[in-house]
Amino acid sequence: MKIQILSDEMASRIAAGEVVERPASAVKELIENSLDASATEIFISVEKSGTSSIRVSDNGEGMAPEDLNLAVERHATSKLKVDEDLFRIATLGFRGEALPSIGSVSKLQVVSRLPNTPTAQKLCVEGGKKGEMLPTAAAVGTSIEIKEIFFNTPARRKFLKAPATELSHICDAVNRMALAYPGVHFRLEHDGRTVADYVSVNDGQDRLYQVFGREIAKGLAAFDWRQGELAAHGFLSSAPLSFPNARYLYTFVNRRYVRDKVLTHAVLQGYETLLMKGQYPAVVLFLQVPFGEVDVNVHPAKFEVRFRRQSDVHEAVARAIRQALRQEAKEPGPRSGAISSSSFSGVREVALPYGLSARTAPDNPAPTYGNVFTLPPRAAAQEGFYSSMRVLGQILGCYLVCASSQGLALIDQHAAHERVAFEKLRRQMDAGKVAMQNLLIPQTVRLSAGEMMLLEQKLDVLRRFGFDLEPFGPDAYAIHSVPALLPEGDYSQVVRQMVADLAEVDTSSKLREHLEDRLATIACHSVIRANRMLEMDEMRALLSDLDQIDFATQCPHGRPVLIEISRDELERMFKRVV
Numbered sequence: 001m002k003i004q005i006l007s008d009e010m011a012s013r014i015a016a017g018e019v020v021e022r023p024a025s026a027v028k029e030l031i032e033n034s035l036d037a038s039a040t041e042i043f044i045s046v047e048k049s050g051t052s053s054i055r056v057s058d059n060g061e062g063m064a065p066e067d068l069n070l071a072v073e074r075h076a077t078s079k080l081k082v083d084e085d086l087f088r089i090a091t092l093g094f095r096g097e098a099l100p101s102i103g104s105v106s107k108l109q110v111v112s113r114l115p116n117t118p119t120a121q122k123l124c125v126e127g128g129k130k131g132e133m134l135p136t137a138a139a140v141g142t143s144i145e146i147k148e149i150f151f152n153t154p155a156r157r158k159f160l161k162a163p164a165t166e167l168s169h170i171c172d173a174v175n176r177m178a179l180a181y182p183g184v185h186f187r188l189e190h191d192g193r194t195v196a197d198y199v200s201v202n203d204g205q206d207r208l209y210q211v212f213g214r215e216i217a218k219g220l221a222a223f224d225w226r227q228g229e230l231a232a233h234g235f236l237s238s239a240p241l242s243f244p245n246a247r248y249l250y251t252f253v254n255r256r257y258v259r260d261k262v263l264t265h266a267v268l269q270g271y272e273t274l275l276m277k278g279q280y281p282a283v284v285l286f287l288q289v290p291f292g293e294v295d296v297n298v299h300p301a302k303f304e305v306r307f308r309r310q311s312d313v314h315e316a317v318a319r320a321i322r323q324a325l326r327q328e329a330k331e332p333g334p335r336s337g338a339i340s341s342s343s344f345s346g347v348r349e350v351a352l353p354y355g356l357s358a359r360t361a362p363d364n365p366a367p368t369y370g371n372v373f374t375l376p377p378r379a380a381a382q383e384g385f386y387s388s389m390r391v392l393g394q395i396l397g398c399y400l401v402c403a404s405s406q407g408l409a410l411i412d413q414h415a416a417h418e419r420v421a422f423e424k425l426r427r428q429m430d431a432g433k434v435a436m437q438n439l440l441i442p443q444t445v446r447l448s449a450g451e452m453m454l455l456e457q458k459l460d461v462l463r464r465f466g467f468d469l470e471p472f473g474p475d476a477y478a479i480h481s482v483p484a485l486l487p488e489g490d491y492s493q494v495v496r497q498m499v500a501d502l503a504e505v506d507t508s509s510k511l512r513e514h515l516e517d518r519l520a521t522i523a524c525h526s527v528i529r530a531n532r533m534l535e536m537d538e539m540r541a542l543l544s545d546l547d548q549i550d551f552a553t554q555c556p557h558g559r560p561v562l563i564e565i566s567r568d569e570l571e572r573m574f575k576r577v578v
């Protein structure tokens with residue numbers, strides 16, 4: 001006989017391997033337990049990056065002696081009562097695995113005292129062996145100590161990273177919880193030194209300052225969005241603040257930190273074309289979903305979730321982000337001013353000329369294209385940001401040099417044209433009508449068999465973009481019309497590129513994003529690439545066009561349209577001030 005049933009001890013160690021990967025995992029589990037016990041103070045103290053000891057004390061509801069005795073057993077939990085509970089989990093824990101797992105790979109001591117009882121009880125577990133429960137003196141709440149984690153699993157110990165890395169994982173774990181629970185006081189000490197001390201605050205924004213520090217926190221704006229049972233709120237950076245990785249991208253579902261591809265993708269899609277490729281925003285997203293709509297039991301460490309209606313969630317999050325960004329571009333709060341202290345300033349200054357956003361979101365009733373332009377002209381005093389600049393000239397055939405109220409402004413004319421074209425097209429698309437131009441002499445575009453098949457399926461989509469095509473023999477299409485925005489020329493290239501791009505669109509949830517990318521493709525083709533001298537009235541027209549669009553500070557590929565150098569910066573450059 002080859003097969004044998006594992007001993008309980010071995011089974012727990014294997015289970016522990018999934019739940020407790022490193023000291024930070026233990027810290028996370030203990031904090032979750034404290035939060036589930038409604039603690040308002042959670043103090044964490046670790047030694048040697050958690051490898052020597054981890055202590056988490058809380059002022060939560062504590063455990064009765066009988067409960068304490070059971071708490072360290074496998075599959076023992078107070079959080080699931082009836083079977084259905086598993087499908088509407090409202091607590092952070094529910095697997096009943098953390099304490100026994102930790103107990104099987106360390107020397108664990110749990111001390112707990114209920115309110116209104118004179119003494120606390122203490123229980124030790126060492127390498128999975130439970131000791132005797134003893135009365136002891138302690139404050140109300142629970143205090144858990146883990147010594148010598150992985151002392152009996154040397155293989156696991158070997159996989160630990162450098163102490164600094166393990167410590168940073170612990171900090172991350174604490175920070176994530178702290179972001180979701182601003183009302184809870186968190187303190188983290190390492191080798192006797194206080195690493196973090198986040199006193200309880202009422203406002204999530206104040207917690208951002210505690211966790212991220214001023215530099216980052218001041219660049220984040222609050223947002224709040226709700227549709228039916230889905231609600232999303234949180235904080236986000238507007239375009240100029242970005243990072244080369246997703247380090248500042250936090251997603252929470254029902255206050256549980258998760259790493260979820262769908263959510264991350266939706267957030268990035270919300271930013272549309274505002275970020276350069278490879279750049280990430282800072283976002284703290286709290287998604288509130290009915291408990292029954294999300295399955296949290298898909299990952300042993302509960303880092304992943306599954307949504308029942310994944311595409312609705314994706315759509316909702318992308319919308320929430322997009323709307324928040326649009327709002328920020330229109331009415332930048334004090335935060336954006338802070339962002340513009342970097343060398344790209346201007347967002348703060350972008351005053352949109354019209355009361356309503358000319359761009360229509362699918363969730364808003366669409367103002368028609370026409371009425372945007374029938375609004376009365378604005379008084380000179382409220383002149384748009386771009387129009388208010390004095391054009392000094394053009395240099396190198398592609399930059400406008402202007403005097404702005406702040407100082408010197410440089411505008412990349414190619415990026416600006418592209419952004420304007422992009423926004424015009426997008427408005428037309430949103431209004432369901434892209435202006436087309438009919439070609440007197442249709443052009444033909446020859447395609448491979450694969451491309452022919454693809455194009456056949458995408459004719460409708462292409463028509464939405466303003467391309468009207470008809471089959472022309474076995475290996476070609478005739479182009480009858482193109483978007484009015486495109487300058488005269490050879491259109492076969494842009495059509496071919498559109499077909500190639502559209503090949504990647506398989507699911508409808510991605511369509512919107514792809515439409516945006518395609519718009520960018522068209523916008524890019526619509527711009528005369530070669531450097532060209534502009535007449536003064538052309539420059540003025542471009543500036544006033546920029547005033548009429550959202551997000552005017554970046555081209556659709558995320559390159560900046562505008563670089564502003566303020567008086568301060570000039571004075572610093574000339575060393576008038578230091």
Ligand code: ADP
Nearest residue numbers: 033037071077078093094095096097098099142
């Ligand atoms: P789970 O959190 O999945 O229920 P755990 O093994 O983490 O499983 O904890 C087991 C049980 O011990 C919990 O259900 C809870 O009743 C109790 N418990 C653990 N930590 C605490 C704490 N800090 N305060 C109060 N009760 C706790």
Ligand code: MG
Nearest residue numbers: 032033093098
């Ligand atoms: Mg737990």
